[in-house]
Amino acid sequence: MNHSADIPTVSIDELPTEEYVLLDVREPDEWAAGHAPDAIHIPLGDLPSRAGELPELADDRPVHVICRTGGRSARAAAWLNAAGIVDAVNVAGGMKTWQAAGRPMVGEHGDAAPEVL
Template structure:
């Protein structure tokens, strides 16, 4: 798949409810701040995560997000090529998510969520 053919959307175009979000950032990035309800599978773990990927819905798009959009574009390309899900890259990633004022949560008690 050619990079120009990767299905892409912006954070502002994401549905505010019911969207399936797959976060492919590393564990420390995830722990610092992530979207509520997102599924976390680091990019390097995707090929070995077939059981987790099989749990994602196959009747609607899975929006793939990282920090700014590079890793999620590679993940989207891989997921679509493998035919595992209908993946859509989220341009601008979690940085845009934060800028758009979308909700964030973190895994550190008492800490403010942040995008690393």
């Protein structure tokens, strides 16, 4: 079943321009290849054990959750909302759309251009 209708969702274009919290739930290799400059990285599998970090980081703001294309982030947002940890919003299209929209990206591989795996 598709419960995505119950999950608050924004497009890349609808993201706030500043002062927003972006949580990247992709795997470490995906993060290292390329991510948003100010994103917080907590892989989806680590979220249950690390979710306690989010309320302090969010500071009462919604947490925008992003992955590669929007599937994992939708699950993460649904879980965070259901657990009452933070107000989570899924970012539709994920980092693939972020990159296509020309949003800034940084990588962890030195000279290699950031990319979305």
